[in-house]
Amino acid sequence: MKTSIATVSISGELPEKLAAIAAAGFDGVEIFENDFLAFDGSPKDVGRMVRDLGLEITLFQPFRDFEGMPASHRQRTFDRAELKFDIMQELGTDLVLVCSNVSPVSLGGVDRAAADFHELGERAAKRGLRVGFEALAWGRHINDHRDAWEIVRRADHQNVGLILDSFHSLSRKIDINSIRSIPKDKIFIVQLADAPLIDMDLLYWSRHFRNMPGEGDLPVTAFTAAIAQTGYDGYFSLEIFNDQFRGGSTRSIAADGHRSLIYLGDQVRRVPGAEGLTVPAMPDRTTVEGVAFVEFSADQEDARNLVAILKTLGFRKTKIHRTKKVELFEQGDIRLLVNTEDSGFANTSFAVHGTSAYAVALAVDDAEKALVRAIALGAEPFGQPVAEGEVEIPAIRGVGGGLIYLIDHKSDLGRFSEIDFRPSEEADHAVVSAHLQRVDHIAQTVAYDEMLTWLLFYASIFEAHKTPMVDIIDPSGVVRSQVVENNSGALRITLNGAENRRTLAGHFIAEKFGSGVQHLAFETPDIFATAAALRENGFRALPISANYYGDVEARFGLDPELSERLKAENILYDRDDGGEYFQLYSGTFGEGFFFEIVQRTGYRGYGAPNAIFRIAALKKQMRPEGIPTV
Amino acid sequence: MKTSIATVSISGELPEKLAAIAAAGFDGVEIFENDFLAFDGSPKDVGRMVRDLGLEITLFQPFRDFEGMPASHRQRTFDRAELKFDIMQELGTDLVLVCSNVSPVSLGGVDRAAADFHELGERAAKRGLRVGFEALAWGRHINDHRDAWEIVRRADHQNVGLILDSFHSLSRKIDINSIRSIPKDKIFIVQLADAPLIDMDLLYWSRHFRNMPGEGDLPVTAFTAAIAQTGYDGYFSLEIFNDQFRGGSTRSIAADGHRSLIYLGDQVRRVPGAEGLTVPAMPDRTTVEGVAFVEFSADQEDARNLVAILKTLGFRKTKIHRTKKVELFEQGDIRLLVNTEDSGFANTSFAVHGTSAYAVALAVDDAEKALVRAIALGAEPFGQPVAEGEVEIPAIRGVGGGLIYLIDHKSDLGRFSEIDFRPSEEADHAVVSAHLQRVDHIAQTVAYDEMLTWLLFYASIFEAHKTPMVDIIDPSGVVRSQVVENNSGALRITLNGAENRRTLAGHFIAEKFGSGVQHLAFETPDIFATAAALRENGFRALPISANYYGDVEARFGLDPELSERLKAENILYDRDDGGEYFQLYSGTFGEGFFFEIVQRTGYRGYGAPNAIFRIAALKKQMRPEGIPTV
Structure with missing residues (x-):
């Protein structure tokens, strides 16, 4: 070929x-x-x-x-x-x-x-x-x-x-x-x-x-x-x-x-009878088994704010990097790193983009093979020096120049947090667990004309498929949303393409100087238990318009008692043939980053019908700091 | 209603x-x-x-x-x-x-x-x-x-x-x-x-x-x-x-x-049987009889350059405004004003947009009625003080905040150039007439999302229709082009909508800080006679790629002698069922403004198939001054 x-x-x-x-x-x-x-x-x-x-x-x-x-x-x-x-x-x-x-x-x-x-x-x-x-x-x-x-x-x-x-x-x-x-x-x-x-x-x-x-x-x-x-x-x-x-x-x-x-x-070349096609052999598409960690880059001040929010979300600081200014926060199977190094890639990323979730580590079946395939498909490999004895995690450049680390359990990779980190001495006794179990999905916001680039990037390297494109109506324009996901649900990346900078997504790109992760969604088995724990931790949920709840009750024929509870906790609701979906949001942080907590009982989507209400609420909250409204 | x-x-x-x-x-x-x-x-x-x-x-x-x-x-x-x-x-x-x-x-x-x-x-x-x-x-x-x-x-x-x-x-x-x-x-x-x-x-x-x-x-x-x-x-x-x-x-x-x-x-309300609809009465759509003048705003230095170009195009300075720094240049039925006032609207326009053709005067059947209709349709009237005895020409705000003057022959309006101006003492003996007769069309470049606004503006106020939209392929993106024209051909305004700033049209809008007239096309009855006169005046035509002429000869089955002449003079050629079209361009001036000379023998279009070659030639010429090429 x-x-x-x-x-x-x-x-x-x-x-x-x-x-x-x-x-x-x-x-x-x-x-x-x-x-x-x-x-x-x-x-x-x-x-x-x-x-x-x-x-x-x-x-x-x-x-x-x-x-x-x-x-x-x-x-x-x-x-x-x-x-x-x-x-x-x-x-x-x-x-x-x-x-x-x-x-x-x-x-x-x-x-x-x-x-x-x-x-x-x-x-x-x-x-x-x-x-x-x-x-x-x-x-x-x-x-x-x-x-x-x-x-x-x-x-x-x-x-x-x-x-x-x-x-x-x-x-x-x-x-x-x-x-x-x-x-x-x-x-x-x-x-x-x-x-x-x-x-x-x-x-x-x-x-x-x-x-x-x-x-x-x-x-x-x-x-x-x-x-x-x-x-x-x-x-x-x-x-x-x-x-x-x-x-x-x-x-x-x-x-x-x-x-x-x-x-x-x-x-x-994998189709019977078509093996004659001369194409470079490469490993199969990579199976993603989960999100191993998400790493934030920040300066000291932003890191303090971020850590404060993480604690209200029920995360505890468990480990500290042996040689770098990197701290690990954990809850359930979720691991978040906060990197405040003064040099290296995280610092460069911070200098350009401000505080952001600049790296995502995917747990895969075979990191080495994943890297080989990614490079064969034109991905740019990434490496930077590590101290002796520390684990060097293979990585490629992803959306907005951020990193995708590849981790498996075939080598020391899977033990990087034991090898590179020592236990934290802080006890975080006051933090109440919010029952968050895993990363449900990672939402990346990209310029609209990069959407196809990244859909192809993910779907060619990883064993995943894309869902049909959905139009999200932001009060200031249309945002196109499409998802790359695998069958197990271990990999779920939503891509939001912003056509103009007046939308919430466009504002994020403009302020952050580029595409990147705009929000992380964590999964809980019980949204109300989580909401109660969050309240105890002093978390402030994004306030949702009261009008929304009357409609959601009528639309789905909900028990008024349930819709009252949803309203009291600012929880959004959706339903499909598979089951129910509950969503709870934080306010924004930095250039428009936020957290989401979801509970899904067989539901397969991402709450698209609720996006307009979430965006309106976020914009209302951000307005004093200058989202243009005209 | x-x-x-x-x-x-x-x-x-x-x-x-x-x-x-x-x-x-x-x-x-x-x-x-x-x-x-x-x-x-x-x-x-x-x-x-x-x-x-x-x-x-x-x-x-x-x-x-x-x-x-x-x-x-x-x-x-x-x-x-x-x-x-x-x-x-x-x-x-x-x-x-x-x-x-x-x-x-x-x-x-x-x-x-x-x-x-x-x-x-x-x-x-x-x-x-x-x-x-x-x-x-x-x-x-x-x-x-x-x-x-x-x-x-x-x-x-x-x-x-x-x-x-x-x-x-x-x-x-x-x-x-x-x-x-x-x-x-x-x-x-x-x-x-x-x-x-x-x-x-x-x-x-x-x-x-x-x-x-x-x-x-x-x-x-x-x-x-x-x-x-x-x-x-x-x-x-x-x-x-x-x-x-x-x-x-x-x-x-x-x-x-x-x-x-x-x-x-x-x-x-004009449809029989529908007269019962309660709608505000207003005059009929205005018949445009021609372009009375086009006015440029410039500072002294730009004006010198602009005037030099006008002279190579065969225009002579015929009159000077009695009280303002405004000069009138004429050729055939074409009148161009160059305004270098230090105050007033032209000056404000210059301060914002740089040198530009900020005002177009349309000769209409009834200026008063035209103004009444325009205002009834939400157009913004414009007026500024004039010296005693001078003619006050009714005007409305048009594309990019520029002006549309309305002139008829029912009052002193039609005699404004006799009343407000005195003869120029310069003889311009060296200038050879280029046989330019009238304004063929006015090309306005607008942000893409303003296209419909201005199509509706023109078509609702003036007796005119719009042609189907045409995609012009700029090397750096698509430019949408649509024309508002009347049956007599007296009004022909092409609107080019730029989707990104890397296109020639988009660059013009970005550099000029807004939509406006990007080029003026003048009509000649004999393009070759015009080309000869232009040469004598020292005019430099936009150089067109030699490859173009081989194709145009083959495509239209042209006599090789004709295609050689076209090539020698950098004239572009097109043909439709109505007849032939010849186009000759100047280089750009200021933020990307240029002139076109056309000959049409029954041809009804605007040379859209040639636009890609004209754009490539203009971009090549502008490159040293910084059109981004990547």
């Missing part, structure tokens, strides 16, 4: 695009004609630039409105083709994409089209070039790869072949099995794109909503596997039209693209 | 929303339940707040999943209704919206639903309340206002009526004539929304794409006229779900909404 991407998929000017494509690790690049036309250099210059970067030009595209033209237009169509051939020879590429005709004057007819392609093949052959035909989903006469293949078959020319594109075939729900009857040598290149499943006009959907394989909902893996099963092992090339990518970071979108192909190849 | 808007249509928290709705001039407001639930005050508080602002609560909504429930759910459904009734009585509103049931457990059946509504009517009547039934376009059993009306008819209760919503009816293309058979007293309220015509899933379309009447493509005027023809003259209430509005400026979106209703009423 060789990887390629069309220049149209990412933003920037041509030299910038090519540099980013090379840096991301692609083998080749499709030159999209407009990128070349707008560039102020000759085709030779472009070819040289591409090759100097170690890339190959896989395709020149698109050549439009070719096949089946009436006699009055036919000659000019071939003249146009000859001019494209001139450019291709100068560029140094042998393959052009001809997409099916959309012109209202085109005549259609399989044999007429086949004759046109035969002649084009003859002309191409004279120059050592090849022609690939692709059925656009909205082609006037040809809009199905099976018909395009029939034309290529009848054209019967060595220099004419088929180009398959996952979007065009899957958007029309064309049977993937039809690919298996196409000989591999007649597939000249494969283009790939995914898309979210929204029922809309095909052209509009294609032009605005395409995304990287694995970022959308189309069966791109099955499509690619069907191709691999033919024995095809050539270029797989991304061709993505997406408004967000067009405005996004060139390098980051290119890196996402490369990751999506590597991940796709890794899935496809 | 009484005007109302649902709180869900605009962003912000409830008090902020209500204040903006009152400030925009609405008579009433629909309280959307979630806005009330998230608000930390009692229903009585909300009612008081509304009434203190001089508003009426027109509706409490929505009450969901009511009609046709099975016996097991029916009792709780009525219990829920009674709780809503409690809230309504405290709020002080008598009307609730029941939208058609979407619950999978609902049973359907017109008579079952009618019986449910009869009972609900009985309960409502006891409290002096009324119930309105609305068919959601995606209702499970009822999704057509004709069926909803049949249920209301059979419910046969004075306190039960129908709610019509333009989106639900028009999105399903339900025959508008069916409205004419509904008695006016059974229409309890009318909700209005428009939407762009994009073929997609109804619920997704409704939740994200609705906009104000006149901003989209649905026949909302015909829908409203059909209602007015029944004799209905009650509340028309906006209910808009739009991601952009949810993140937009609360006051500005509310003002747009009010303008849209006033404009709609003005159109509807």
Whole structure:
């Protein structure tokens, strides 16, 4: 499997695009004609630039409105083709994409089209070039790869072949099995794109909503596997039209693209009959068994405030790091570290982002394998010196430059807190346990245009799936929310994408100078027992509007006594087919960080219907400190 | 016609929303339940707040999943209704919206639903309340206002009526004539929304794409006229779900909404049979006959540079203002003013925005009437003191706070340049006329979320229509472009909406601190004669990539000699069914302002296919001065 991407998929000017494509690790690049036309250099210059970067030009595209033209237009169509051939020879590429005709004057007819392609093949052959035909989903006469293949078959020319594109075939729900009857040598290149499943006009959907394989909902893996099963092992090339990518970071979108192909190849090679695909072997997706710890970076003053809140939440200081200013707080299976070092990564993170939950440690089945897989998928490994005898925990960079530590029980890793820490001498006798057992979920807030990046990041490295996107209505705008979770519930990360800085999520990103963990949710088996303990500890719950409780009582037909208790404790309520959900929030801390406590009895969601009330309450609380309200 | 808007249509928290709705001039407001639930005050508080602002609560909504429930759910459904009734009585509103049931457990059946509504009517009547039934376009059993009306008819209760919503009816293309058979007293309220015509899933379309009447493509005027023809003259209430509005400026979106209703009423009252609608009378839409002048504000240094460019474009200084530092430059019918006053509005504009084309004067049939209409539609009039004997030109505030002057020939207005100006003594002998005849179009760049505001502004005040939106691909993102033009071509304003600041358009807005005129296009009858004259004047055309010309020659089958001439002069070419289009650009000036020269021979567009090449060339030129490229 060789990887390629069309220049149209990412933003920037041509030299910038090519540099980013090379840096991301692609083998080749499709030159999209407009990128070349707008560039102020000759085709030779472009070819040289591409090759100097170690890339190959896989395709020149698109050549439009070719096949089946009436006699009055036919000659000019071939003249146009000859001019494209001139450019291709100068560029140094042998393959052009001809997409099916959309012109209202085109005549259609399989044999007429086949004759046109035969002649084009003859002309191409004279120059050592090849022609690939692709059925656009909205082609006037040809809009199905099976018909395009029939034309290529009848054209019967060595220099004419088929180009398959996952979007065009899957958007029309064309049977993937039809690919298996196409000989591999007649597939000249494969283009790939995914898309979210929204029922809309095909052209509009294609032009605005395409995304990287694995970022959308189309069966791109099955499509690619069907191709691999033919024995095809050539270029797989991304061709993505997406408004967000067009405005996004060139390098980051290119890196996402490369990751999506590597991940796709890794899935496809596991499909029976598709093992022939040449892809780098890597360990299986990592099974996450839990959240081993969450680490905060803070200065002394913020740390005092944070620790005070942790104590009201029922956490006790259990251990102190032997050589660093790091303290461990525990409750149930939850471990929180507070790092106030004056140097090192935590300190740097503090300097940039202020007090934040900058690192999350995941308990996995095999940390070493997890690291290998993450790196194979383009994750950036992280390491910093540790004192002699201390445990060096493998880590990768995650959302907002924060860290994801990987911990297992195959080595000393699982014993890091015994090895690196000594018991605390503080007794914290006054702290009452709040019965918190485990981290239920970690909520990360990201700029909206990073959402897909991190969904793909998590889902490609870890054994997990993503849930459908939900719109959360913040009083000042829409926040998109999507969850990466595994079946056991040990890994649950909610990603909230903020489109503007006036939303609570957007405010957090702006104030914190970047994406990151905005809240941690802990699980309790008994929300009312927890609420009582919290009260004893002096915890102040986020006050929820009284109006909410009348509605929740009516909506779910709750016992008035229960809704009174919920109201008294500021507990939010939701229910689904699986069971009930109770939510209790802290106020905000620092740049908008907060804690949540949940009880779930079979409930599978995250309380999305309650988000609007939680956001309104948080904003009300923060207002004096300057959330803009206009 | 009484005007109302649902709180869900605009962003912000409830008090902020209500204040903006009152400030925009609405008579009433629909309280959307979630806005009330998230608000930390009692229903009585909300009612008081509304009434203190001089508003009426027109509706409490929505009450969901009511009609046709099975016996097991029916009792709780009525219990829920009674709780809503409690809230309504405290709020002080008598009307609730029941939208058609979407619950999978609902049973359907017109008579079952009618019986449910009869009972609900009985309960409502006891409290002096009324119930309105609305068919959601995606209702499970009822999704057509004709069926909803049949249920209301059979419910046969004075306190039960129908709610019509333009989106639900028009999105399903339900025959508008069916409205004419509904008695006016059974229409309890009318909700209005428009939407762009994009073929997609109804619920997704409704939740994200609705906009104000006149901003989209649905026949909302015909829908409203059909209602007015029944004799209905009650509340028309906006209910808009739009991601952009949810993140937009609360006051500005509310003002747009009010303008849209006033404009709609003005159109509807002209429909035969709909004259009964009570709407403020106002003059007809204003006919624009041309661009009388464009005025630049600049300091001395920028003015020198600007004047130098104007001279290379073939403009001569013809007049000087008698009392102000304002000079007039002329060529053909084009008049450009350069204002370097040290005080007054032009100077203030300069201080904020830098050198810019801050004012556009439109020649209209009747300036006085135009002003009256503009003010009736919520435009802000502008005036500043003039010296005795000078002409005071009526004006309104336009895009980015700039000015639109209104000039006619019914008064001294048309002679302002004779009255206020004296002849210039400079001869400008060296300047060669470039045969520029008139302003072809004015290109304004606006933040994307202001696009609809200004489209509605122009189209409601002036006799003009809008063209479909076109996506312009800037190397760093998408720019949305839409044109307001009249049939004569005398008024042509292109609006470019920038989504991020890395696009050329976005850079302009960011650097200039706001939306405004980014370029002026002048018309010539002979682009090559103009190019020759420009060369003589020392004008430097924007260099276009040589690659462009090979493609344009092939694409249009141009005579190679013509394409060589185009290339030599850096002229861009396009063609449509009407004729040909030639475009020649200057480089940028100041914060990204530039000039365009066009020749059109029946061509109706604006060269959108060439925009990508023009943008690439402008960005290349600007790069040294710091357009971010990554």
